[in-house]
Amino acid sequence: MAILAPTSLSKHPLSSSSTLSQLTTPTIFGSKLKLRETEQTRFSLSTSFKYIFFLLDFSKAYCFLVRSNPGFRLMASKEPVGMTTKLGSDKIETEVGVENGCDLFDEMKHRFLSFKKQKFMENLEHYQNLSNGQAPKFMVIACADSRVCPSNILGFQPGEAFIVRNVANMVPPCESGPSETNAALEFAVNSLQVENILVIGHSRCGGIRALMSMEAEADSSFIQNWVVVGKNARLNTKSAAHNLSFEHQCRHCEKESVNCSLLNLLTYPWIEEKVKKGTLSLHGGYYDFIDCTLEKWTLDYEGSNLKESDKFAVRNQSFWC
């Protein structure tokens, strides 16, 4: 395969200039990706893909451009889709966020190479050990919010924490059936045998706000379908904090939802068993990014009487600011 120096592509990664025409399809994927129709597709489209590869090795960047399949099939759409714009095939199309398109690839390349140089190569033995297997002590369930990544705010380094991130850091109960969150729980607890699960909520959570704003349980959006997992938190909040402003109620609910998630964790028999034995601890956390404070508490299983009450005892309650 022809290898080009990065500078020839740095101006425009989607360039189909003649200097690149000699490149061949990389074999890494075998055949070209074809569209598969799924049951839920709203429309049929034929796709041809352009792959811009940056295979980033230690000191060099290799760029491959695959010319897209020039032919395409027309398929009748099941519903009018209103998409009348044909995206480019051979031509370069300017895309959004891609006024940063070229900058974006460069930026990501730069970031990865910095990570590689400053962390990966500096701690090579550690990373080599990690590549053979992970043994994190934590599983963390955090919100997908861009401001609350546990790797940033709690400084978890590679290998330390198995992390699940979803809207409003929720844990559905066992009886709600399979979901991405409980698949991750099963892996972390039964396969990786983590010793701690931390559910961490945060201030100004959009998901909790949506939960508190819901008019009725019948809904039409994904967000509402998901956050209804926290309905007990909403009920508790409405009952305990009904005289507070909506903003304060949301704040109360953000913490209440963490506690509900901790209780939901105990609905999984293999989790409750380990907590009972003392090989697994459940922690709740609340990160307030307005003041930069962190509250943390641990569920006290022995001190709780969960058969009689929905409330549980806590220990090691801390507040750091």
Place this chain on the structure above:
Amino acid sequence: MAKQYTEGLISGLKKHLSDKEEQDDSCQKLPLELLGGEPNACYDPVERIKNGFIRFKTCKFDKYPEYFQELAEGQHPKFLVFACSDSRVSPSHVLDFQPGEAFMVRNIANLVPHFDQLRYSGVGATIEYAVSNLKVENILVIGHSRCGGIERLMSFPENGSAPYDFIDEWMKIALPAKLKVKAEHNCLSLEEQIPLCEREAVNLSLVNLLTYPYVQKAVANKTLALRGGYYDFVKGKFELWQLSPEVTPVIII
């Protein structure tokens, strides 16, 4: 206006962080030394969380109050990132995403299921929020080497092991990727097929993204780009590619 201000702050922050890292010893200290103190000491999870948080607060939050104050008012991330829950592949490390940059979903094998409001409401909620509310400009799905979920998918049930209740159900999303790899590379060993499936699953997720109407619309309007990535932590490499679907004009029959 606020968004532009935030963008300016993000780039300012990145520049400061790269300048300051050389000057500040305590923030520059090898992170591994902070892991539980002495190598043989008893691991205290609470102490670990506390130390990690205090380090973040002193090295970042307190140093850039304006930036974090702006961020507290609202987030305007440019990215929605799907990454695996694997402890080794946090995009905040590998691609240095700073607070405010990426709305991030982490699940087993970084999968995006097709549109299904009942069955996959969790993932759907993140896509809906990121694309419709936050109006992210990029969706990046990052796969990785030695993915336990993909390995499970490729070897079960042929290996005769007992099923996992939830994991196996979740991994069914990636079944088309498995079938494709098995069909096209049946001469390869399982070990050789797994990395191919890790990448195919990313492509499958990118295609599944297009089953969400707001994603379709934003891609057609060119306000949203779909990208795939693959982090190989064995070789220390990163691959990045873009999905550029062609949508033909509507023909009324």
